[in-house]
């Protein structure tokens with residue numbers, strides 16, 4: 001175990017270090033939480049409202065409607081569009097299950113399109129082939145912190161009169177230049193954008209949380225109603241809704257962290273540069289491509305040869321790593337009823353055997369990263 005002695009880092013390396021991030025803002029966060037407890041306004045109230053407003057301002061969006069979590073946000077977005085059973089929703093199989101699960105649970109039909117090998121996001125050529133007269137929504141996922149090709153997706157949606165819902169759970173703060181060459185935040189291109197504030201997301205709370213982004217007044221009103229049991233006025237229910245809301249304590253945490261989101265995302269981008277410089281020279285590795293606008297590196301994901309062996313080697317050296325995602329959705333049991341089979345989405349399937357996400361968070365240090373990179377180099381160069 002000579003390696004351990006050679007290691008300069010005393011602290012355990014983590015995929016995500018929520019403790020270190022908390023400590024860096026402890027005074028503000030503790031005070032914000034205490035304020036909610038003092039006020040006893042635990043549900044809705046001024047703090048939730050203030051957070052919604054501040055996030056809308058940050059994103060340059062007209063409305064942010066908070067809800068219970070990112071999965072609810074997707075479900076509510078789909079509910080708000082007044083779709084019919086069997087309507088087709090196009091998304092990718094290389095994503096977290098929630099994206100397709102929410103489509104399925106509403107009796108809508110997920111239709112998958114493959115992803116691009118370099119951006120991991122929706123492949124436009126495949127998308128063009130999958131649009132039918134039953135298609136109602138294109139649902140791109142901005143995976144790992146990078147925007148999808150929203151210029152082309154928006155164009156196709158307009159051409160075919162389709163709605164666009166952006167699953168922006170992993171990419172809050174990412175931007176892309178729009179067709180007028182103006183910088184625009186992910187989640188604001190489509191009809192609705194969805195967010196998750198799961199603790200490990202780039203803007204995470206201390207429990208569950210989510211939100212919907214929307215620029216259309218009428219649609220935003222409908223979304224807000226659905227979140228509140230389909231009512232505008234308490235006990236008068238115009239449509240069928242759900243109960244999905246952001247706790248005031250979570251909103252208080254998020255208000256503090258929103259003021260630091262740019263700083264957090266900047267740290268992630270710099271950490272990505274450090275990985276790039278050290279790992280870009282290894283032949284067996286492909287570093288993540290920054291293809292569409294500003295990447296906020298929710299994950300730093302390599303494509304690598306001998307992936308499983310490398311993961312095991314890193315583990316032996318106390319370096320965690322994760323596989324997002326080991327099984328594409330079209331070959332998961334939950335979606336077998338859709339009738340897809342292996343080889344239907346060759347890029348997604350091939351990625352699932354190659355991808356490896358390295359530790360990435362707003363507190364990661366250069367020393368930690370250099371140690372991780374030295375071990376990866378050792379793995380490839382010594383065998």
Ligand SMILES: *Cc1c(COP(=O)(O)O)cnc(C)c1O
Nearest residue numbers: 069070071096098169170196198
């Ligand atoms: C995290 C995530 C979700 C779901 O968010 P929850 O808050 O965990 O429900 C949905 N889509 C993607 C792509 C995610 O990464």
